[in-house]
Amino acid sequence: MDLKEKLISSFWGLDNGIEVDDYINDMRGDAIKIFEASGFPSKKQEAWKYTSLNTLVKRDYALESPSETSIDFNLVKKYFLHDLDSYAIVFIDGKYSAHLSKTTHDGMDICLLSAALTKPKFKAVIENYFNKAASNDSLASLNTAFASEGAFVHIPKHKAVEKPIQIIHFSTGSNAAMLLQPRNLIIADENAHVQIIERHQSFTNHPVFTNSVTEIFGDKRSVIDYYKVQNDFEEASLIDHTFIKQEKDSNCSVHTFSFGGKLIRNNLNFTQNGEHINSTLKGITIIGNKQHVDHSTMVNHNAPNCESHQDYKGIFGDQATGVFNGRILVDQVAQKTNAFQANNNILLSDNATINTKPQLEIFADDVKCSHGCTIGQLDEDALFYMRSRGIPKKEAQALLTYAFANNVLETVKIPELKQRINKLIANKLGVNIGFHL
């Protein structure tokens, strides 16, 4: 039985102990039908031309989590920003880990999606928001069909969350291969402020395939900063779908740091539904070996006087491959749109590949849209300059790479996170640089 059939048949026998009402059950039924009709995407589809899921979906995966695992915090501490006071919502093999988490219902809800899906007091919120931003493509639908657990964050009007929220999905490898489908729902009401750090992490190098969906809603004047840290083992693959719906005067940024994994696909989809919205999409990718990272972004400008800024840097070594597919859609009514997109890449080896494609579709006549992509090598003159000052080749390359990626880090608002990313970059480049940018 192939993976698609296995998923469909297991859907009907699904019993994860989370009882939902008919509203959700009907939605799931519709979703599995979409997946059944369309299946896993293939390279024949334009959006998947450069990213093949063939080897991923050929494998057999466990779909049910093993019984709850408890892990000593000290063993997994390194995956947290532990020097930072924060809320934490932690899952191990898809199951909530109460002792690693720090949730709250005090003046806001930072808790579990399973709770929100089952408790009557969240019924209205779920009906207003759940699956209202996600698209109905096959993989997002597959997630919806099985969606039962993940993070649920609801920040009420005028509330600024005083510390960041860490959402961490761990996988243990106690099942040989595992398919995980976390589902996060983030809602910031009017003028609410929230910062979130999300991470998917394996404990050992085992095949895990994560098909994750996150829906984010930013109401009027809300400020949301979302950071994705992707630094998993070589056997871990992640398909991330993040859908953001923004209302008038809101501000939302998503930073994606992709430093490790077998195959990573980031579908990042912004929809602007009011005037004076600001959307920021930034990313740094540093990969080697045969790793593959694909960023497919989409910004829907549906109202006048809005901005979007995209800045993605990629550094590819060995036989690594990268994809950047950046779509900007400016509706006829979205006059005075200011949309900016940049994708700059450095290839460190002759066998590394990047496919980059900006796609601008503009139906308004008074807009400012710019895009640019570059593919190059590290500047040889700069390397010689640095080496002539006594900086060894490897460190010089690392320093230049740092410098290349620097401006993406400028907008990271959590200093501890910035420092961690700096360290991850240094580790990734195999150097110990004695300073932070």
Next chain:
Amino acid sequence: MLKIKDLHASIDDKDILRGINLEINAGEVHAIMGPNGSGKSTLASVISGHEDYDVSQGSIELEGESLEDLSAEERAHKGVFLSFQYPVEIPGVSVTNFVKTAINESRKGRGLEDMPANEMLQKIREKSELLKIDRKFLSRSLNDGFSGGEKKRNEIFQMAMLEPKLAILDETDSGLDIDALRIVADGVNTLKNKENAVIVITHYQRLLEYIVPDFVHVLYNGRIVKSGGKELALELEAKGYDWIKSDVIA
């Protein structure tokens, strides 16, 4: 200190240096002059270990040790410094961070510990004052958006921080106004002592009024065709290079 014997070098199969002989002792200042395309910058690059140049013949020794198999960074660790004609802009790396990294990597190369932070700070303060460099300037990205004069002053600042044995100044005077020229020359003169040596590469006599050479060499067509004292620079300034060229042909 520096002994160059019958040095031949080429780039992309094009011969540039065709038999350079040059000996420099500690405490000396040598000026290398010559028309465009004569090989001055190539000589500087080859001494510094630029990998694009192919040394086919001859040798370069620093304090009796051959530089042949040493990389650019290893040569820097031995005390070779090149002030670039066109310093490279590196956005995203501040002057201070760059200089700190360069000093500590050089120390590491010599088997020394990192320079203690307070000593580094003291040194940065002292040397930036010497070159009349504003403190704010030090936190800017290296050479990024610097004027020509600022770039050159920053080169000499780095030289002051690294304290090389052999400093090669490649057209440090180009792009400098007279005030900046004086500051740079004062800086070089202050750093000069009996233990180190300086090679000044220039087109014009102007810089040599401030940094007075012990010897002047004229490079033409990849060879040193004439050497003399500081008067030679004045003669070149007055007569141009044509008489040298015709001398060589004759």
